[in-house]
Amino acid sequence: MGSAGLVPIEILLVEDNAGDVSLVQEMLFRTGAVPFSLAIANTLAAALGRLRAGGIDVLLLDLGLPDSSGVSTFTSVHAQIPTLPIIVLTGVCDPSIALTVVQQGAQDFLVKGQVDGNLIWRTIRYAMERQRGRRELVLSETRVRQLNESLERRVADRTAALAAANRELETFTYSVSHDLRAPLRQIDGFSRILVEHAGPALDSKSQHYLRRIQEGTQHMGRLVDDLLNLAQLGRQDVHTRATPLDTLVNDAVSELRADWGDRRIEWAIGALPMVECDPGLIKIVFTNLLSNAIKYTRPREVAKIAVGCTGSNGRCTIVVRDNGVGFNMKYADKLFGVFQRLHRADQFEGSGVGLATVQRIIHKHGGEIWAEAEPDHGATFSFTLGHRGNHSAAEPA
Amino acid sequence: MRAPEVEVLLADDNPADAELIMLSLGEDLVGRIHHVHDGEEALDFLLCRAGYAQRTFEAPLRLILLDIKLPKVSGLEVLEEVKRDPRTRAIPAVLLTSSRLEEDVVRGYQLGANSYVQKPVQFERFRQIVHQLGAYWLAVNEPAPSRGFSGESQ
Numbered sequence: 001m002g003s004a005g006l007v008p009i010e011i012l013l014v015e016d017n018a019g020d021v022s023l024v025q026e027m028l029f030r031t032g033a034v035p036f037s038l039a040i041a042n043t044l045a046a047a048l049g050r051l052r053a054g055g056i057d058v059l060l061l062d063l064g065l066p067d068s069s070g071v072s073t074f075t076s077v078h079a080q081i082p083t084l085p086i087i088v089l090t091g092v093c094d095p096s097i098a099l100t101v102v103q104q105g106a107q108d109f110l111v112k113g114q115v116d117g118n119l120i121w122r123t124i125r126y127a128m129e130r131q132r133g134r135r136e137l138v139l140s141e142t143r144v145r146q147l148n149e150s151l152e153r154r155v156a157d158r159t160a161a162l163a164a165a166n167r168e169l170e171t172f173t174y175s176v177s178h179d180l181r182a183p184l185r186q187i188d189g190f191s192r193i194l195v196e197h198a199g200p201a202l203d204s205k206s207q208h209y210l211r212r213i214q215e216g217t218q219h220m221g222r223l224v225d226d227l228l229n230l231a232q233l234g235r236q237d238v239h240t241r242a243t244p245l246d247t248l249v250n251d252a253v254s255e256l257r258a259d260w261g262d263r264r265i266e267w268a269i270g271a272l273p274m275v276e277c278d279p280g281l282i283k284i285v286f287t288n289l290l291s292n293a294i295k296y297t298r299p300r301e302v303a304k305i306a307v308g309c310t311g312s313n314g315r316c317t318i319v320v321r322d323n324g325v326g327f328n329m330k331y332a333d334k335l336f337g338v339f340q341r342l343h344r345a346d347q348f349e350g351s352g353v354g355l356a357t358v359q360r361i362i363h364k365h366g367g368e369i370w371a372e373a374e375p376d377h378g379a380t381f382s383f384t385l386g387h388r389g390n391h392s393a394a395e396p397a
Numbered sequence: 398m399r400a401p402e403v404e405v406l407l408a409d410d411n412p413a414d415a416e417l418i419m420l421s422l423g424e425d426l427v428g429r430i431h432h433v434h435d436g437e438e439a440l441d442f443l444l445c446r447a448g449y450a451q452r453t454f455e456a457p458l459r460l461i462l463l464d465i466k467l468p469k470v471s472g473l474e475v476l477e478e479v480k481r482d483p484r485t486r487a488i489p490a491v492l493l494t495s496s497r498l499e500e501d502v503v504r505g506y507q508l509g510a511n512s513y514v515q516k517p518v519q520f521e522r523f524r525q526i527v528h529q530l531g532a533y534w535l536a537v538n539e540p541a542p543s544r545g546f547s548g549e550s551q
Contacts, residue, residue: 174498181495181518186413189520193420221518 031117085131226353245272270308296324421527436470480509487541
């Protein structure tokens with residue numbers, strides 16, 4: 001407070017003994033190096049009244065008053081203005097009272113007869129200085145808290161906005177893919193009816209064009225269905241329960257049986273743990289990953305597809321590996337994007353939605369998924385399923 | 398010979414879809430299908446009012462094919478009214494729609510739909526499904542005897 005020399009310090013002396021009042025008054029005046037004014041109250045009630053009027057910078061407080069005594073004198077005043085520096089000035093040196101009031105926030109405890117003007121003034125200056133520091137601390141704490149609160153509020157607002165935008169986007173995707181189905185069915189339908197109607201009369205080129213139309217609608221139909229599934233996934237809640245992963249893998253493999261026909265595939269399905277997950281969703285994960293493995297090993301005379309698990313103690317990583325055509329790791333970041341494909345459609349068909357779906361399911365489980373591959377040397381997809389209650393070893397279902 | 402009785406009401410505002418449905422139901426049925434383009438007309442027909450005041454409830458309607466998204470009055474609203482009215486309650490009503498929104502399916506069944514069928518994108522599958530629907534409700538299913546006109550005969 002650099003202007004302390006100009007603005008007088010307002011001191012309130014609370015003392016009922018007239019002799020003590022003049023003693024303190026004299027000490028203050030004699031050694032006062034700064035301008036000050038002194039107000040006097042001889043009861044607690046008068047002191048509280050004066051404090052309510054405001055303007056007091058520091059309080060010199062006797063604990064023994066006609067209407068109050070002991071520590072409660074201090075607590076009454078302190079409760080009214082917690083930020084006001086209070087110096088207790090009392091006739092008896094009772095160390096336990098001294099300790100109590102200082103613990104409760106008094107700046108100092110002085111014993112009459114053991115003080116002189118210099119000590120009082122020093123005490124007043126230090127008390128005011130300490131109190132100012134404390135006030136600033138409280139102020140900055142309040143500021144930090146306010147900033148925190150506003151930050152939290154902003155985060156909550158943004159999160160809500162993001163959730164709303166996501167919902168809107170999902171609703172949009174849903175209705176778009178839904179409304180796309182009708183015209184698609186019509187194109188497919190009428191082109192087929194046209195073939196039936198005029199087929200034999202059409203030349204081979206026309207028949208070829210009609211086939212192209214039908215291929216197009218079929219592909220778009222798959223895209224729309226996959227998009228619909230992806231959009232629906234966003235709206236779906238995860239219902240977890242302890243699930244034996246090997247059952248899911250076996251189910252997925254038998255569902256995909258038609259995909260590989262008479263090709264030779266060597267399956268290596270290792271022991272898989274019991275995991276806390278949504279069985280329906282995780283089966284979609286396996287179906288997608290295994291269907292990819294079957295697809296991208298097509299050029300191999302003997303395809304090798306392995307499913308296993310590494311790690312232990314509830315932090316296992318599930319691994320799906322194949323010896324297929326792999327991909328360049330340069331494009332690994334595109335792997336899980338919607339409609340992103342790393343292979344030509346005429347070599348490996350697909351909608352580019354499968355791995356996006358897989359990733360979304362894994363994320364919904366609080367897990368991670370990543371891939372490692374090398375062109376022509378197969379691909380490995382690994383995923384975790386979060387750390388919530390995952391059992392380490394295979395347990396009976 | 399009388400004109401063949403209308404046995405099926407098809408409510409679909411999309412003319413191409415309606416044509417595909419009629420083609421799929423089979424040629425022998427085409428003359429017995431009445432096609433309306435919105436929910437209001439569907440209700441007028443079913444409840445024999447407005448432009449269909451000359452219709453009577455005695456006409457044995459055996460199937461209603463309802464799209465959910467219909468102009469003016471939605472398919473679900475049509476369904477609600479049909480299933481509330483004792484004169485039309487017994488007519489089998491099938492929701493044949495592109496929507497597979499869970500709430501639509503649930504609502505449809507709550508309102509008394511006899512069946513809920515999603516139109517597939519692939520026409521071959523679509524034709525199969527619609528054909529089976531027609532075969533089931535018009536040939537296999539035993540319609541409820543109409544109480545109001547017992548004794549009426551050829």
